[in-house]
Amino acid sequence: MAGQDEYDHLYKIILVGDATVGKTHLLSRYIKGTLPKAPTATIGVEFATRTVPLAVGGTVKAQIWDTAGQERYRAITSAHYRRAVGALLVYDVTKAQTFQNxxxxxxxxxxxxxxxxxxxxVGNKVDLxxxxxxxxxxxxxxxxxxAQSxxxxxxxxxxxxxFNVKHIFEDLLQEIYTQRTKVKSDRYNDNSTQGGMQLRHNPPQRQAGCCT
Known part of the structure; x- marks a missing residue:
């Protein structure tokens, strides 16, 4: 069995969205299996790691960055977007403004x-x-x-x-792997020719995840 430090891919993931939509709670539930005991507003940026076996593609070490939603921290948080290959854009289903933002x-x-x-x-707080x-x-x-548009x-x-906490993180990681593998495959096939014919295979697009 692979150890915690053994992984095939390293992906940086960020959580973004307005303050109080539940980003920190989602991260805590996924990483620790519990909610924060004394929840406070995230100041700047916090992060956690988790090694995740993908359904296809080996093992990913996910660096998950939880960013502050307050406007005054935007300059700090946007600097941490660099090198991020995946993001959870979170809103509160009971607050229309958080979705509009x-x-x-x-x-x-x-x-x-x-x-x-x-x-x-991610539309959070469906329990309410x-x-x-x-x-x-x-x-x-x-x-x-x-989202589809x-x-x-x-x-x-x-x-x-x-509800869906495990899915949102791990389906995102799987999709990152799928997309990055497809890009590498397309680049390789773009440079491969045989008898003047381009060898290229485009797998069908995966449907974006959703729930009912």
């Missing part, structure tokens, strides 16, 4: 992270909606349609109940 967060990612960064939109459906301000279908993955989740 996803547009500016996505723009920040596009401007500061790797050009081929894989982004998953399960208790009281009237609290929902962002319809599932609306968020899913927006931007070619982003999409899930809803709850750090409180653990």
């Amino acid at each position: 996803c547009t500016k967060w996505l723009e920040d990612l596009r401007n500061n992270a790797e050009p081929d960064i894989v982004v998953m939109v 909606v399960e208790k009281d459906p009237s609290l929902r301000q962002v319809p599932f279908e609306q968020a899913q349609a927006w 931007k070619s982003l993955m999409f899930y809803e989740s709850s750090a409180v109940t653990s």
Whole structure:
């Protein structure tokens, strides 16, 4: 069995989104299996690591960076976008403004992270909606349609109940591997010819993840 320090790939992942949407809770639930005992606002950037066996592609060591959502920390947090190959763009399903602000967060990612960064939109706090459906301000279908229009993955989740927490992190890691492998394959095949014919195989696009 592979040790904690043995891995095939090293991926930097960042969590972005408005303050109080639950980024720190999601990370704590995934890494520790528990919620923060005394939750406080993230100041600047915090990070954790986890070694994850992929369904396909070996083992990934994920460096997961939790960024502050407050405007005053934007200069600090955007500097940590560099070399990030994946991002969870988190909003609160009970606060429409946090979803509307996803547009500016996505723009920040596009401007500061790797050009081929894989982004998953995550609607968090569905546990609140399960208790009281009237609290929902962002319809599932609306968020899913927006994510698809931007070619982003999409899930809803709850750090409180653990709903989809494992999936959002590990499906993102798997998609990063899939996309990066496809790019390498396409580059190789672009340079391969036989009898004047280009040898190229484009596997079908994987559907962005979602839930019901």
